[in-house]
Structures are given as C-alpha cells and as structure tokens.
Amino acid sequence: MKKVVVGLSGGVDSSAAAAILHNQGYEVVGLTLWLMKGKGQCCSEGMIDAAYICEQLGIPHQVVDIREVFQTNIVDYLVSGYSAGITPLPCSQCNKTVKFAPMVQYAREQLGCDRIATGHYAKISYNSASKRYELLRAVDRNKDQSYFLYDLSQDLLAASVFPLGDFQKADTRRIAAEYNLKTADKPESQDLCLVESNGSMRAFLDKYLAPKKGDIVDGDGKVLGQHDGVHHYTIGQRKGLGIAAAEPLYVIGLDAVNNKVIVGDRTLATESECTVQRVNWVSIAEPSTPIRAEVQIRYRSKPVPATIIPLEDYRVRLVFDEPQFSITPGQAAVWYEKEKVLGGGIIEQFS
C-alpha cells in the first residue's frame, strides 16, 4: 500500500485531505507540527481536533515539536523585518521552511515514506518535456493558495500532493460531512495564525518591540505628526496616521534608521517598477532573457501584466505595464503564466 504523511492542522481542509487519501487506499499517517505555545489555530485545540480526526479515520497520529524552528524562521523574521521598516510575508516562508521541508524530512527519515499531503488549494503537475514539477492555481480561485507556495523547491514539489486542488471549498465541507468528520463545520481561519492568536499584528509586535516615538514627515522632511514606532506602519497605509490634511495622505516610505514615517499623496505611493530578491523559479528554469508574465504583489491583488528582467544573485526587476499602488517591501511578488506559477520572490526596499 502507498504511504503518505498528511499534515493535519485540525481544520476542515486537512481533515478532508486525509479522509480522501485514506478512502483512495493510501496508508495515511497524520502529522501535526506543534508551532507555538498557547492557544492557536493549529496548537492546543488544533492538535486535539487532529488527534480526534485520526481516531475517526483509524490512522496513526504523530506530533512533532517544531516550536524553535517557528520561533526563529517566523517570529524572529517578522520582528526583525518590521523593525527594519519592511512588511514581511510570513506564510510562504512558513510553508517552505517550517512545514514542507521538515515534514518531508520527517516522512523520509522517521517513516520511510516519500510523500506528504496538505489541505492547500493548489495543484502540482509534472511536465515530462521540461522535466519539472509545475505549480498551478487551484480550481477554486477564491481559495487558491498558490501565491503562498511559490518558494517550494522541485524536491519539495515532487514529494507533495494537494488532494483539494480540483475541489471547491463547498465540496470539501460536503466530503467532510459525508465522512462525518468532527471538523466539517469548523469556521474558516480569517487571518494570519499569529494575528488570530494575538488579536492583531500590532498586539503581536508589541510583545517584542518597545514603542519608539518619532516624526511623521512629508517628502520634504516637514514634520506633520508623531508616530510610536515605524513597525506599526506599512507602505500604502492611509488609516491611523492621525494627521488632518486636505488630501488623503499615505505612507510612502519607512526610514527605520532615522525613525521616520514618510507620507505623501497617493501618486507618491505608486511605482512602475521594483526589484525582487530571493527569487525561486518554480515551473520553469531561470530564463536568460526578459519574459512577460502576470504579477501579483499581494495575496489578494489582481494579477497585472509586467516584464520580468532576470538579474544576478536570484534577483529580478519587475517593470509593470501600468504603475502599481502600494508595492510593499517584504511582501512576495509572484508571477504567473495563466494558471502556472513561473516564479516569485521578496520585494526589496526602495533606495
């Protein structure tokens, strides 16, 4: 029998993924990664729900304590990024370094198995001509999580299965109900796990970063107001500046070195190009000449046409056909050809 390790967070998606594979005749092992202390979506309650699902399906359940890796790769990464004036995206980094790589390693070394599965909404296919695993958007475009998976290596894609890639979310719930799974009606998570477990990103950051008062200035350096730490701001932010002005003002720059938040009108938060670092070419090998693609600069942003110009050291320059509002250093830019993820990386700070 084919063996597969299914990552169980205690939510409906991963529960249904495990049930589907179990029903298809796989030997399924449930694995929950213990990510952080205290209450949280996948911690405490999540682990108990995952154990319950495994009992319902009659499969083994294992828990791996990975809190130190999560602390270093996600919590410390976020805190140092925000204090340097960028807005880091934790999810793609978490998928690669906290979830997929450790799960594949555990499956191979401890369970003698080369396959893992998750409840992510995305698809993987093998292109025999290019000999590459390709990452594709999910059929349910509203749930599609391919944006967060752009950083997976060929080795990790080769080892992974996404049983929900062809499903609508409503189908997942229906299947979970058919199997009578305890998690069938469990509510959706609404936000980042750290935001859910701390109440807000501000509350999470306040646990690690002391307030640091400074000036809010315009592009000419004129002081317009006060802030309590650059880590509380993000590029493109309009609300919460506490400045009365005739025209709406937006954050257009974060100068962590001089502890200044720079604001300006909307046009000043609009750029026609940016550079991206730590690029991972997913479905295609790195091209040697510029390519055209559709780029998403945020999870929910509309894909927009752009030219991707390869640079040295895993970097690219993105030149957008139309200028884009609020290109945010630290967030991921992910470029697609129709449904296919070509590559992605982290938006660099503007000089």
Ligand SMILES: Nc1ncnc2c1ncn2[C@@H]1O[C@H](COP(=O)(O)OP(=O)(O)OP(=O)(O)O)[C@@H](O)[C@H]1O
């Ligand atoms: N702590 C964890 N341990 C093991 N696998 C996990 C864990 N957290 C998430 N995963 C896997 O990653 C997938 C996507 O996680 P995400 O946090 O996006 O949750 P989700 O889309 O709400 O899914 P679910 O309904 O399964 O919680 C999950 O379906 C699960 O397979």
